[in-house]
Amino acid sequence: MYFNAIAKVIAERTDVEVSSIKPESTFAELGIDSLDTVELLMSLEDEIGVEIELDRKVETVGDLDKFIQSKVQG
């Protein structure tokens, strides 16, 4: 589970409170566009110490969490 780390990084980059970020929250409604996602991932790499190579679009925070989990396990 990387949800907490993702929520923390999003909260740092936006005005959104950690408590209001849910797994089903979409990046669009959090005010994060696809280009911002690239930067968000880099902050996340620093936070969790795992290299993330995002090679497809993810819509929600939960999707990103699952994507990272699959990469880390793989």
Added chain:
Amino acid sequence: MLNGKTAVVTGGSRGIGAAIAYKLASMGADVAVIYAGNRDAAESVCEKCKEDFGVKARSYVCDVADFTAVKDTAAKIKEDFGALHILVNNAGVTRDGLAAMMKEEDFDRVVDTNLKGAFNMIRHCIPLFLRSREGCIINISSVSGLIGNAGQCNYSASKAGLIGLTKSVAKEYAAKGIRCNAIAPGFIRTDMTEAHSDNPLLAMIPLGRMGEAEEVADAAAYLAEARYVTGEVLRVDGGIAM
């Protein structure tokens, strides 16, 4: 000045690439020189940059057409220099011939190195630029890409492709402080243009002579500092493609 900045130059062991690496170093930039085969030449460019300007300089062997090799090289540069601010995609090859007789592998090799090589570098350097919150990409295109050149359909296609790549990347990353421009050199006196020294086109250069690699490097130096310029194609061609 470029003190504290790091520049990576592909095809930096000789010709235009070596001149650009040397010029950026003269402005204070640390330089990472990427070369395909000529280790001694690349090392000597680095030595000159270090001795003359006291900057950090290192060479890296890498075939820019190889996506994974570029990824590994970008990671090494990040490790060695800590950050990256300027990328000059200069690596280029020619395999001239008439379209009707051109081998498939000659077309592919030229496009793979000149065009896909630039993409590979951009792909793996942009994350470093985003971390630095700035970036400057300079793609070395060619007047061949603007006006075509008989016997160079592969080269012209790759160089025209670089212009589309330049403009798309410029639009995509402008909001992140990353600029992307191209230089279109004309006939520049290098090993690559030796075969063209009797080309009748030379007589049609308005400025009446071939260009020097240092004159292309001056254009790169300008673009490295031109903070309000992005998506531009700067001809350095003695006027031949106007």
